Amino acid sequence: MKYLKTKFATDWPEGKSWKEKLLNRILFFIPRTNPDYEDKMYLVKSWLIEFLETNGELLPRREIALDENENPIFAGPDKRNYGFWLDTNMTFENFEGELINKTEFERHWELTGVKEI
Numbered sequence: 001m002k003y004l005k006t007k008f009a010t011d012w013p014e015g016k017s018w019k020e021k022l023l024n025r026i027l028f029f030i031p032r033t034n035p036d037y038e039d040k041m042y043l044v045k046s047w048l049i050e051f052l053e054t055n056g057e058l059l060p061r062r063e064i065a066l067d068e069n070e071n072p073i074f075a076g077p078d079k080r081n082y083g084f085w086l087d088t089n090m091t092f093e094n095f096e097g098e099l100i101n102k103t104e105f106e107r108h109w110e111l112t113g114v115k116e117i
Contacts, residue, residue: 001061008095063076
């Protein structure tokens with residue numbers, strides 16, 4: 001396993017445009033993959049990502065979104081959220097950032113309160 005801290009996907013606007021709101025109302029019956037993430041994405045200033053080797057590639061397994069003070073905002077996967085990075089086809093090689101150790105990742109994971117994957 002490898003652990004990475006990255007600033008990828010940290011430039012989300014606050015709030016949704018009227019077009020996004022309308023589309024969400026029209027498509028209300030389609031389940032969302034990350035319902036607890038959507039309204040908080042603009043708060044994310046960095047991510048901690050755990051990668052697990054699968055079929056010779058390092059793929060995202062768990063993720064923690066951090067705010068500007070390095071406090072967890074949300075984490076996944078859990079019962080309701082599949083995970084932002086888990087829902088991509090990106091591998092470890094596609095990311096830029098700094099390697100972190102397992103202890104740092106697990107310390108933040110404990111703060112999130114997420115128990116299930």
